[in-house]
């Protein structure tokens with residue numbers, strides 16, 4: 001047996017890498033729950049206690065989890081639920097309804113979804129209800145029936161909670177929070193949102209029924225903790241990974257990676273702009289993709305390249321592919337912006353500015369007919385590099401429609417520098433705008 | 436040939452085949468493939484591919500997915516008039532025709548996600564499923580939640596699914612106000628001139644040598660590259676003009692090796708094409724017909740210019756009057772149209788600078804009586820102000836040569852603007868022997 005194990009622990013390198021990829025991708029892409037969420041111990045404890053009171057002691061409650069995008073709201077909730085469900089009793093009785101503001105866009109759809117998730121479609125049948133409240137009361141009542149005398153606790157989870165506030169009269173929110181205040185059925189309403197001002201979206205009668213409990217997820221990690229997190233995110237589990245030698249080497253390389261100076265710089269920049277896990281995962285994922293049999297570890301260069309990919313300006317990338325004519329039009333617009341102090345302009349003015357440039361040069365290289373210029377102009381508009389000032393005024397002649405340039409100074413400058421084989425006279429013309 | 440795709444998760448033979456199909460895009464395909472990973476592994480929930488038209492976004496994605504036989508659904512937002520249609524196509528492609536019947540009429544996002552989730556356990560994914568959305572910029576005009584849902588579909592559906600969005604617009608213009616799941620961005624850079632040369636040269640004509648075609652492409656790019664880098668458009672132009680290029684060869688006038696002569700023959704022709712086919716003023720069929728005619732008559736006809744609208748005599752003068760009213764300041768009317776306008780100092784009159792040039796700013800609105808005043812002074816013979824004048828004005832409005840602006844509350848009289856360009860009005864003026872430039876303030 002032990003001999004076999006030793007054999008197994010030396011897989012071909014390709015296979016080990018494939019295993020490592022599978023495992024890490026689940027972590028970085030599929031948001032597999034961490035065994036222990038980092039840095040949110042108190043929030044975790046708080047939420048667990050609250051939900052236990054509903055699930056075990058039958059108390060009703062309501063709570064909001066508030067935090068920026070990717071800060072781990074969904075993860076926190078799932079972790080807590082997973083822990084809650086380890087208790088056999090809870091697992092047997094607790095009912096969950098998961099709603100998402102992105103999907104259940106009005107209360108009728110939401111109610112249908114609640115009915116389905118509580119498996120009450122047959123009980124409801126073709127019944128017609130006078131009001132939302134009546135319908136909800138019926139559903140909760142129906143849960144009581146059956147063999148048990150006491151009612152089963154129900155957990156309502158509303159992801160993207162703020163979107164529910166846009167439903168007509170906030171009926172769903174009103175009724176759910178109302179039930180969470182009356183003691184008939186143990187109900188917990190958990191809202192997840194990235195809007196700090198979410199309470200201001202609620203109508204008075206809705207707000208007054210909310211418990212005002214909020215759990216905030218604002219990362220308090222220090223940079224050295226952050227580095228630890230990065231390392232932990234990339235490490236393979238010693239105990240379970242099939243090839244122990246590979247695992248050992250990998251983890252050693254990850255340790256070395258995190259100690260590298262250039263990597264630290266990249267991570268410091270990342271840390272300063274955002275500490276959330278999701279952005280970090282994105283960065284690590286792109287680096288991880290470079291790993292293959294011929295490149296079996298993440299190298300510092302991989303991470304540096306990945307971060308460069310993220311910091312690249314998309315607009316500059318797009319400008320790189322414009323034709324000379326289109327580039328000339330942008331330079332002309334830049335000149336106009338300088339002359340008229342960023343007032344909107346039309347094609348005729350741009351064309352005129354361009355012609356002034358052409359007159360100074362005597363060659364006819366760029367002598368295009370106006371319709372050809374117009375087509376180039378329209379292409380820029382399609383790329384949303386320029387935007388019409390008044391979208392409704394499409395009835396104006398195209399060449400006189402007022403537009404604005406959606407690029408800033410540095411974007412144009414960077415684009416010009418990167419433009420492949422930019423003719424010198426055009427460069428000079430552009431430079432005269434930056435003088 | 437150039438580099439080849441490498442990935443341990445796929446058959447090397449196949450990857451070789453795929454690489455052959457993707458000239459100049461192997462690097463991008465490789466990046467995408469490494470993001471996708473092995474079929475059984477998870478991939479990033481959403482990937483946003485952006486780059487100019489015809490930079491091979493769809494081509495790379497669909498070649499990879501088809502040749503590697505990965506489960507996928509491709510939908511284009513242009514074809515999906517409603518979100519419902521999109522759901523239907525995705526479910527159909529991923530789970531077969533039975534599924535679509537489960538969708539209610541005008542399905543909501545909630546229905547889509549519910550049905551997708553119900554199908555998952557029945558056909559579990561041991562391979563990543565891909566949903567490819569083409570022309571993704573149009574998603575912004577559809578249901579506001581559609582884009583955020585697609586971006587985090589993996590989380591909402593709990594399936595091994597990846598959504599790939601393709602667009603020529605940068606991601607910054609997509610991000611909703613309250614944020615969303617940020618996709619991975621992947622840029623498809625434009626093809627260089629050399630790339631274009633290489634790709635276009637692959638469409639060899641069976642009866643001519645590859646070198647000849649390549650020389651032709653070189654000339655074509657010489658004319659069009661500074662205006663257009665769109666591979667599809669260039670390919671179209673190449674196909675339309677190649678026979679013209681070969682004409683001297685067919686007639687035995689020139690040898691294949693004499694590229695200079697061939698160039699001299701085709702260049703003016705391509706320049707002409709830039710003014711017409713490229714602008715879609717004539718269709719490809721028309722262009723081919725014109726080439727035939729030209730051969731017969733031996734002369735190059737002027738093709739360009741706008742559709743010729745035949746207008747009644749007075750309508751032409753009305754339009755001219757409208758143009759003058761739109762582009763001349765009202766205070767100069769006296770000078771232009773009154774025979775005995777007394778002494779107006781010329782210097783005063785000519786005081787202007789470029790900033791106020793009306794041919795830069797566009798037409799100004801004018802009231803009806805001013806139009807009529809100018810009309811009566813430019814038209815020679817006496818015309819009675821009959822109803823027919825008014826009906827001609829309204830037909831000019833219908834033809835969109837004039838624009839009528841909404842009634843002004845205080846004045847309660849409609850105002851108009853002339854909506855034609857200078858070239859057009861000059862052509863019209865010529866037909867009635869009226870020298871309009873003499874009457875335009877901007878050109879004094």
Ligand SMILES: Nc1ncnc2c1ncn2[C@@H]1O[C@H](COP(=O)(O)OP(=O)(O)OP(=O)(O)O)[C@@H](O)[C@H]1O
Pocket residue numbers: 027030031032033034036037038039040067068069070071072073074075076193194276277278281615616
């Ligand atoms: N404290 C943490 N420890 C470990 N992993 C975390 C932590 N916080 C977040 N993550 C990971 O970061 C990713 C994003 O988290 P999550 O999806 O929960 O964010 P969210 O707040 O729900 O974002 P959104 O507002 O967009 O829904 C997940 O993969 C999650 O596992």
Ligand SMILES: [Mg+2]
Pocket residue numbers: 073074075159192
């Ligand atoms: Mg979430």
